[in-house]
Amino acid sequence: MGMNGFIQRTGARVPWTLIGVMAAIAVAGGLATRWSVSSREDWMREDLIEAACSAEHGLNVERVGMLRGVAADTASHAYKRTKEQLAALRFGDENCRFVYVLAKGPDGRTKFLVDNEPADSKDVSPPGQDYDEAPEAVEKVFKSGAPGVAGPYTDRWGEWVVGLAPILDRRTGSVVAVLGMDFRADAWERGRIQAAIPPVAATVALLLVAVAASLAGSRRATLAGEDSRWGRHLETVVAILVGGVVTVAVVWEYDLRDKRMRKIAFAQIANEQADAVGEKLRKLRDTELESMARYFLASQKVSQ
Secondary structure (H helix, E strand, C coil): CCHHHHHHCCCCHHHHHHHHHHHHHHHHHHHHHHHHHHHHHHHHHHHHHHHHHHHHHCCCHHHHHHCCCCHHHHHCHHHHHHHHHHHHHHCCCCCEEEEEEEEECCCCCEEEEEECCCCCCCCCCCCCCECCCCCHHHHHHHHHCCCEEEEEEEECCEEEEEEEEEEECCCCCCEEEEEEEEEEHHHHHHHHHHHHHHHHHHHHHHHHHHHHHHHHHHHHHHCCCCCCHHHHCHHHHHHHHHHHHHHHHHHHHHHHHHHHHHHHHHHHHHHHHHHHHHHHHHHHHHHHHHHHHHHHHHCCCCCC
16 A cells, blocks of 8 residues: 555544554564664674673783682782783773683682782682682683673672683693673663664654654545645655655664774774784794893803
């Protein structure tokens, strides 16, 4: 049925037609909203994984490997330096609350090695503290060596969504530990709500247009034979309104996806450059500096 036929219907048949059109709009709007929210959740998961993996790249694996998850670790340089790095990572994102490194104890239980919290914080997790309520995704990362996301979930510190990245031995490829970044669950919910707003707004707008078109069509029918300039252009007005709503929704979604693709491209370039610099620094440490140290040790006299 075309728009013209819809508007010209009058009497008892109009409400049923209107109900059918509104039901179709509501169903389409619901599906669009669900798709938009699901897409945003996928994006947020990707962002969490990206954040965790970027943080992991900045850690010194050798230092992490020195940690044993015991109280004596707090006096070691490896512990102090890693804690400083985690604290810096935490303050780099306002929605991130905790950054920490987990390992498996001799009993197979998950425990903390180090976190970002100051030693005198009520929320600090000292070395060796068990993390029995760790989400299942943590165990999957230990077993698979692949990054992951968990949540929203609740532990003794609150409700979170966590990005997880394996810390791998660069020689063997085995999982040494797992880095976790806890983000506030309310930020996750805000992201979902923001994703739902455009399709919900478009759905409401289309429903209002449908109601207005129905009322205008009924009014035009009662004025049949009278001069009604606005009535002659009713279909055009409705088409413009519907097209405007749909166009705004499409442009909005396209803009979001374009910004997303730009962000991903920038992150990939940044990570590639960071990896290249990191590899050169590791090579410098493992070869050039070691050779220089051996030269100095072998020299009986070293002058400036």
